[in-house]
Amino acid sequence: MKLVVQVKLLPDAAADAALRETLALANRAANHASRRAFDAGIHGKTSLQRLVYGELKEMGLSAQPAIHVARKVAGAYASLKANLKAGNYGPEGSKRRAKVEVRPIRFRKDSAQPYDDRCLSWQLDARTVSLWTVRGRCGGISFVCSPVQAKMLAEYRKGESDLVYRGGNWYLHATCDVPEPALCAPKGFLGVDLGIANIATTDDGTMHAGKQLNQVRYRHRRLRKRLQKKGTKSAKRLLRKLSGRESRFAADTNHRISKTIVTEAQRTSRGIALEDLGGIRERVRLRKPQRVTLHSWSFAQLGQFIAYKATRAGVPVVHVDPRYTSQGCSACGHIDKKNRPTQAVFCCTSCGFAEHADVNAARNIAARGAAGWAVSHAADDAA
Numbered sequence: 001m002k003l004v005v006q007v008k009l010l011p012d013a014a015a016d017a018a019l020r021e022t023l024a025l026a027n028r029a030a031n032h033a034s035r036r037a038f039d040a041g042i043h044g045k046t047s048l049q050r051l052v053y054g055e056l057k058e059m060g061l062s063a064q065p066a067i068h069v070a071r072k073v074a075g076a077y078a079s080l081k082a083n084l085k086a087g088n089y090g091p092e093g094s095k096r097r098a099k100v101e102v103r104p105i106r107f108r109k110d111s112a113q114p115y116d117d118r119c120l121s122w123q124l125d126a127r128t129v130s131l132w133t134v135r136g137r138c139g140g141i142s143f144v145c146s147p148v149q150a151k152m153l154a155e156y157r158k159g160e161s162d163l164v165y166r167g168g169n170w171y172l173h174a175t176c177d178v179p180e181p182a183l184c185a186p187k188g189f190l191g192v193d194l195g196i197a198n199i200a201t202t203d204d205g206t207m208h209a210g211k212q213l214n215q216v217r218y219r220h221r222r223l224r225k226r227l228q229k230k231g232t233k234s235a236k237r238l239l240r241k242l243s244g245r246e247s248r249f250a251a252d253t254n255h256r257i258s259k260t261i262v263t264e265a266q267r268t269s270r271g272i273a274l275e276d277l278g279g280i281r282e283r284v285r286l287r288k289p290q291r292v293t294l295h296s297w298s299f300a301q302l303g304q305f306i307a308y309k310a311t312r313a314g315v316p317v318v319h320v321d322p323r324y325t326s327q328g329c330s331a332c333g334h335i336d337k338k339n340r341p342t343q344a345v346f347c348c349t350s351c352g353f354a355e356h357a358d359v360n361a362a363r364n365i366a367a368r369g370a371a372g373w374a375v376s377h378a379a380d381d382a383a
Helices: 013-040 045-058 063-086 095-101 149-154 209-231 235-240 245-267 286-293 299-314 357-382
Strands: 001-008 113-115 120-123 126-135 136-144 156-164 169-177 188-193 197-202 207-209 271-275 317-320 345-347 353-357
Touching: 001 317, 001 353, 013 045, 013 063, 013 113, 013 126, 013 136, 013 169, 063 095, 149 156, 149 169, 149 209, 149 299, 188 245, 188 357, 197 245, 197 357, 207 345, 209 245, 209 317, 235 245, 245 271, 245 299, 271 299, 271 357, 317 357, 353 357
Parallel strands: 188 271, 271 317
Antiparallel strands: 001 136, 001 169, 113 156, 120 126, 126 136, 156 169, 188 197, 197 207, 345 353
């Protein structure tokens, strides 16, 4: 499995200036290549490289950085094509879709730039790196990382690394190809119900409340609205300062929740059963005040965090059909809308079983996960 290790660079004043100039030139070149690709209708990596390689060299890039710029642009157009095909920019003819279709892709002056081993070398024992810049090779740039990250870099680093400038700091995002451990044979499944009031609830009864996260989201949303309405230079400056803070808080919350869930599953020798919530935003119809909450709900990120942490721990993960998990009784199987008199309460109208609604749903998910695993592995054993 591929993991990204982030290390923080500590360049001196000269190296910092060289890195700034390098990113600025690389992204000017990327914008030039993007315009040429858009005008010529050429988006393939090899074809685009042939088209713009000489022009990028004339702008001041060396051979390998010029190739990486062309590939970065081709990759951006491939991502745009996939998003258009998936309908992420709306249906054909919509204003949002037309806006991205009628103009070339633009790169910020500080967008990340990929490096390979010809342009970047690591001295892990000395905790330094050497990078290509427009001022020549800059060596001896210190970096900091944890011992676990250093071990992973030494053993599994493979492929490209991205030079990133964010929040006034420099980072390298290095790709590591870590071998996956063999999956354990689960002695059952830990069902996880994802929601908004409670971000995640397990069938053991453990609840990870979403109150604090929702309060943070609401506070940031209200502050952004007020600053955008004000529109002054100081308001825009504060908006830039606040940019990304909410998403980082949500990501940190999801990391902590996913770690707790995977650790518990590993401790009890169980697999993890999750709902398959793909396309939920298109399927669910809500009143206007509820839409913002749904569309800011980062359930996909939490699911991804659980999946990759579980893979690293050798814990199997299965995705189950989410239909009627909140309306069905985990004791007798009876399904009825009236089983949910309130958001938090489940009371079966058939057998009288009562439980917290999210815990009941998690038990249904666990049962479906165990059943699905048994069926799929029975078929594998028979084959």
